[in-house]
Amino acid sequence: MATGGRAAVPSLWPVEARLAALLPDLLVFRKPRGPEPELATAQGVLLGVHVTGFTALMDRFSLTCKSEHDMDKLAHIFSYYISDIVEHVLCFGGDILNITGNVLLALWTVKQNQLSDIITLVAKCSLEIQEKFGIYHTKEGQDLQLKIGLSAGQISQVIVGDEQRQYLLVVGQDVDDVQLAQRLAQANEIVLSWNCWKLCEQYMFEVEIMREDEAVKLRDMRIIDPFDFAEHFDKCLDYLPHYQTSADTLRTALDLDPDSALEQTLRKHVMKNLLKKIDEGQPTEYVSEFRTVTMVLVSLEFHKSAWVLHLCHLIQEAALYISTVIEKGGGQLSRIFMFEKGCMFLCVFGLPGDKKPDECAHALESSFSIFSFCWEKLAETKLVSISITNGPVFCGVIGAVARHEYTVIGPKVSLVARMITAYPGLVSCDEVTYLRSMLPAYNFKKLPEKMMKNISNPGKMYEYLGHRRCIMFGKRHLARERHKNHPLLDREKELEAFRMAQQGCLHQKKGHAVLYEGGKGYGKSQLLAEINFLAQKEGHRVLPMKLKETDFKQCFYAIQTLMAIFFEIDTCPAYYRQECLHKQLCGMVEEPLHCLFNDLFFVKFPFSFKVSHMDDLTRQKKVKACFFQVLQEAVRETPLVFLIDEAQYMDAASWEFLETLLSSVPIILVMTLTPTITLCDCAQHFLQSSQAVLVPILKLAATSLLRMACWELGVVSIPQELQIYLLHRCFGNPLYCEVLCQDLLSKDILVFHDLQKEEENSKWETLSANAVKSTMYSIPPAGSEDQELYICTVKDDVNLDTVLLPPLLKEIAVNQLDQLSPEEQLLVKCAAVIGHSFQIDLLQHLLPGWDKNKLLQVLKVLVDIHVFLWFNKSQELPAESILVPTSIKIIEQTKEEKKKKSDADSPLSPQEELSLPQTEVLEFGVPLLREAAWELWPRAQQIALHLECACFLRDLACRCGNCHGGDFVPFHRFAICSTKSCSGTSRFCSYKDTGSVLTQVITDRLQLPSPQDSFQFQTKECRNQEAFTREHCRTEEEFLDQVNRKLAQTSPEKNMLTTKPCHCEEILKLVLSPLTRHCLVIGEATCAFYYLLEAAAASLDLSDNYMAFFYLRKASSLLGQPSAFSFLKKHKVKICQFEEATFCCLRSEVCFNMGQITLAKKLARQGLQLLKRSFPWTWFGVLLQTFLEKYWRSCSLSRSPGNPSENKKKLAVLQQRVRCLSLLWQLYNLETTTSSRRFAGLATLMQKNSAEELASGAPVVSTYVALSQFSQNMGDRDRWLHCEQVAIQKSSLCWFSREGLLATAQLMQALAYTKLCLGHLDFSIKLGFQAHEICRHLKKPALETLVLSVLFRSAFLKKKFDLCVHVLESQWVLISQGHDVLGLACFYSACLDLLLYGKGLLCRPFSECLHFIQRYEHSCILNSQSNVMLGVHSSLAMWFAQDSQWDLFEQHFSKAHQLVKRTNASLFGSHGFVRFLECHVLMLQKMPEDVFMHTLPETRSQALKYFKEFFSRCVTCPVYHQWVSELKASVMRSGKGESMSLTDIIRPFDTCLTRIWIEGEFLEENNSFGGNLGIQRFDRVADVKGNKDEEEIQECIC
Helix, strand or coil: CCCCCCCCCCCCCCHHHHHHHCCCHHHHCCCCCCCCCCCEEEEEEEEEEEEECHHHHHHHHHHHCCCHHHHHHHHHHHHHHHHHHHHHHHHCCCEEEEEECCEEEEEEEECHHHHHHHHHHHHHHHHHHHHHHCEECCCCCCCEEEEEEEEEEEEEEEEEECCCCEEEEEECHHHHHHHHHHHHCCCCEEEEEHHHHHHCCHHHEEEEEEECCCEEEEEEECCCCCCCHHHHHHHHHCCCCCECCCCCCCEHHHHCCCCHHHHHHHHCCCCHHHHHHHHHCCCHHHCCEEEEEEEEEEEEEECCCCCHHHHHHHHHHHHHHHHHHHHHCCEEEEEEEEECCEEEEEEEECCCCCCCCCHHHHHHHHHHHHHHHHHHHCCCEEEEEEEEEEEEEEEEEEECCCCEEEEEECHHHHHHHHHHHHCCCCEEEEHHHHHHCCCCHHHEEEECCCCECCECCCCCEEEECCCCCCCCCCCCCCCCCCCCCCCCCCCHHHHHHHHHHHHHHHHHCCCEEEEEECCCCCCHHHHHHHHHHHHHHCCCEEEEEECCHHHHHCCCHHHHHHHHHHCCCCCCCHHHHHHHHHHHHCCCCCHHHHHHHHHHHCCCCCCCHHHHCCCHHHHHHHHHHHHHHHHHHHHHHCCEEEEEECHHHCCHHHHHHHHHHHHHCCCEEEEEECCCCCCCHHHHHHHCCCCEEEEECCCCCHHHHHHHHHHHHCCCECCHHHHHHHHHHHCCCHHHHHHHHHHHHHCCCEEEEECCCCCCCCCHHHCHHHHHHCCCCCCCCCCCCCCCCEEEEECCCCCHHHCCCCHHHHHHHHHHHHCCCHHHHHHHHHHHHHCCEEEHHHHHHHCCCCCHHHHHHHHHHHHHCCCEEECCHHHCCCCCCCCCCCCCCCCCCCHHHHHHHHHHCCCCCCCCCCCCCHHHEEEECCCCHHHHHHHHCCHHHHHHHHHHHHHHHHCCCCCCHHHCCCCCCCCHHHHHHHHHHHHCCCCCCCCEECCEECCCCCCCCCCCCCCCCCCCCCCCCCCCHHHHHCCCCCCHHHHHHHHHHHHHHHCCCCCCCCCCCCCHHHHHHHHHHHHHHHHHHHCCHHHHHHHHHHHHHHHHHCCCHHHHHHHHHHHHHHHCCCCCCHHHCCCCCCCCHHHHHHHHHHHHHHHHHHCCHHHHHHHHHHHHHHCCCCCCCCHHHHHHHHHHHHHHHHHCCCCCCCCHHHHHHHHHHHHHHHHHHHHHHHHHHCCCCHHHHHHHHHHHHHHHHHHHCCCCHHHHHHHHHHHHHHHHHHCCHHHHHHHHHHHHHCCHHHHCCHHHHHHHHHHHHHHHHHHHHHCCHHHHHHHHHHHHHHHHHHCCHHHHHHHHHHHHHHHHHCCCHHHHHHHHHHHHHHHHHHCCHHHHHHHHHHHHHHHHHCCCCCCCCHHHHHHHHHHHCCCHHHHCCHHHHHHHHHHHHHHHHHCCCHHHHHHHHHHHHHHHHHCCCCHHHHHHHHHHHHHHHHHHHHCCHHHHHHHHHHHHHHHHHHHHHHHHHCCCCHHHHHHHHHHHHHHHHHHCCCCCCCCCCCCCCCCCCCEECCCCCCEECCCCCCCCHHHHHHHHHCCCCCCCHHHHHHHHHC
């Protein structure tokens, strides 16, 4: 069963068997009878089992209920408990008549002379049930116990209903007796009715007489020789013709041959929604759901004098009427059951497929109609009581496989039964029903509170009095108020329509109507509130009102209310209304005509003679004419604006009046409509008039929605997982966004942090705020500068994927779901388990019995109605930058090249990767539908489906086929295989809850990947590999020629790569991320941890640092909080040492990218220690370790073991060592102290030794590239060029894997970097473009950004400013979408260079550059990047100096002065140093004389010291040496007393700087100086021949 069956119903069962499993044998083997209800009598024994404590348990759940999953536990407990009892009764030959609430009723039908033997059999069955299941302990502390009653004698059965729906009733004295016996029994007792006691073999029972002539208590059975119960059991089997003797099933009814007549008979006894699912072939375990329903319980008590047959006819009449009324309102009559004084009818609104938006209102109105009918039409009725409740329940299958029933379980089910006895003779409802009905309050009466058994807090109760028309008109109001601090988003076009109507009304002197049409929650009411504000601001008189659904039934109600608002009598007291109206009408309407408004406005003007002679039609026309006259006079004084919200509920007469009004009176009419409501003919005619304009309201753009979310939460930035959460649920609907944000706040899911307080953190557990701060803001901070700004993060222990929807939104989504057909609903529910995006093959895997054709047919229908959309990864997050609007375009190929490239990309085989064409992946297109559909599943079925998804995706969780497979953490599965074999197979073992066990049907399904899995780890070889590797490269030119030849081989027509693109990003989104979610839902923490590490590594590989942090934070929550003492450290999840080391290494890299340098060092050291490689802490340890690494380590490199698996394990460890050591030298390289340089040097040496153990080309090449970069930064020219040369020599094997291509790209970037530093600019540009092409194809944005930075610097020094702009545009596309703060800092630094030297070329205005620096200069990321920030602050200082803003110059110059000692000889460091020196020279040139005379000697001497320091530090960056030498010469000449006038001194900046206005509005050339001396000096630095700027730019771009 879905929540508790020991096994699922076999999928091969025919429809007859599935129907029979829902019904008793009494119906299955019943002989056909006539349509009229007639009694059929038989002898039998009744067994009633009452589960006590169940209502109290439900009450405990209702008090602590945080989610519907708590009710899932409740249904889970009851289903398993009752299924054991059902199976036991079936084993003893009993026929389960029904399972109603917490009562089970079973029947043994036999002849009169067989009763005593069957009573003995049933008594034995009852004793065993009490022995085995008599008491059940729950974790909640509430025990479940049994009370059993037995009766025997004549049983009457009757079937009521019509040809569509029928119900079986068992009536008679013995039914009353078994109910009495249950009530007399205490917990764990068995009570026999007096008639049963008289009919049994009394000598066999030990009993206690409870009440004479009423009941006896059964204590035990006397087993007397030669009595043998087995023989007695066999004897009783002869009395039970339908007893199943086979072991397969417990009922003969399940093995009947197909019989269409029988099937048609049985179908009448099953509810319609369940029949549809059975016909569809849905498995029984897929039928159960958790949903909110409205229950109506009708209780009829009859006079005792009524005969049984007459009683049956009364019940038949009541059942037919109740069924008809309930079905009209969208409900179903679920069941009818008898009690001692009468019968009860349980009706349910909102069952699967029946959900309606106004079910509470329908339930109340239907109940009152039933109440009136039963009192007035049914004779012999003593009392009619009806109770209504609304709330979440379990609606599904309860019982065993062989016999189960479809029922509802929940606290509200118990409450509706208790209300019948608490409030007899009334139509009562609970507070939830009262509030959700949205009916007027005057239709209800509050009831006094009463105590109810086992319900501690029933809440407020109300009596429904029926629909009563209140003698009143509406009042002025709008549904929403205008937000003062939040502007209206994305509604410029809609407001423009209103302004156009204003202009038309003013010039044409005719009325105009603007009708805004949009779905629920699209912001129509908010738009009206904005128009209300704007109109009043312009001096218009505004008359606002909001209509309700019930207003449609009242003729002329809308105009009546509007005119009441116009006359201002809607808010005045009733006694003053007539006087107020009289004042308004005087002078405009004749006195004798005032009485026309008596009925309309509920006043009592004297009835005039003139009016008395008018008929009704004339009076109506006169009233309308008076209204026209009054409004015409009012418009002459003040423009009028009518605002009508929810105008689809306006009556036809009001529509007709408004159409006439617009043609005669110049008013502005603004209305909102919901498109789902069908409008009347008058409304349709109104919309087609020339004066009406229909304006559709569209959903908000993604960026606007996120901005709205920030406003709702009071923050300037939200984390990326929260952005995805809102975008996937809202789909641009502002109401949904608002409700979801309020729900998050109410559930205390978010943590708020002060934006300004960013500092380095020493603990991983408290890094969430810094992770969000390391990305860009979602909205720009507003308000004063001293205003506190906040960001928010999600609590670490919260999984947003499983956060339940607010009840309001879930109801909306379930309404939409129930509009689909049963097969469409099932498909949507299965897709909801997979996730927001899903693969068709996986979806088919979850749909039992569905072939591909059927699946595609249903999918086509759902796509056509936009329930599903074809997957488009650009919809995941807003593609445009949310920082500033931009129109930058990336460097693109020609259309012909694109076409050829797309034609070359053939589909990839699914065995290699998840390379899915567009037609194979879909996503949800309706907001909230996925979340609501997922919540409908019971917990056990959720786990089973998530397990199926995890098993399906497991084989796809690897790198894409174009990357030759493999783990994202290199050789991950090989490193954990030994741990896996030792600790046992990791799998989803069993789901246990409150003592009940979900049978372990699936074993060894979800395992961690094994080394034997069928994909290759980059083992493919090329035929020409050996020949190619013999061509060792010795120089840069040879390497470049080899690259060109390889590119020419891959694409002889174009110099471009034609290998298939990487799809690892799709693997991350469609496989790894869902796989982690599935494992977490299942509870498989070990597997979840494995795939979280893979997802984090994949995110870092794709340069998505925040999502890597997100996955690692989830992994941290799985391990639990760390202990303060290392010897007490114990993880909640058992992981191997390699995974713990990988976890440290990945966290270290994330911290490094976030600017958390200290923590990154700590984690990298921990990772190395776990990998059995220590890193020293002291300078002496550094010396010793350096000696060992240089001499002893190089001599003791061990050979790889012969076992391939062991070799892969070693490779996995070595790869992580290399990664940790690479991080360490980069971390220490950020500092310029001597000790840091020693630590960094040791880390590079250890990295080199570890890389050489790998015996793989690509890691070795990457390591030597890193060593050359480190050496250049340290100013070691010889080692720099030597390491680069070694990398070139070892690059031969790098073309035969994607990892090798990446290493080649790194090497080409390093060569471009080297040529730039040495001054070979043309060669650097050429290398840069080729490296960029490979990076772009490999989808490596981090490396691509670095390549573009080098390319820009080469083009800039070459004075190719047009090319610089193109490079920056490409760079912006990369960094703006990723919200990378460091990348943006480099970008804006380059923009400042263009502003200062670029001949007026503008990539970004100066104000934007300055704004970014001011906002982020204190972030940890930029604080750790001294090289970049030195150039940024020096450029800003130069800008302010050239504008003579010396206070701002001093501010940034002082910051640069503090940074200059913390930089190294890298390209960015040298560039920043040059800018800093230029600031000194510029200060000497342009500083005012009054300041200059006092500071000249000090400034000049200090500048000369910095020049000396530059030449000693930046020896590996000679590209700047000549220019710095000339700057130094100019300073020395000025020190010798040469003229300091602005015309005589060398002025390299005034001649080439472009003056740009701070606001960025326009730019103008500064032509006050002649000559381009600065640029000419840059020309002299370039070691090239000729000047072919334009040709080379075009060549590079193409």
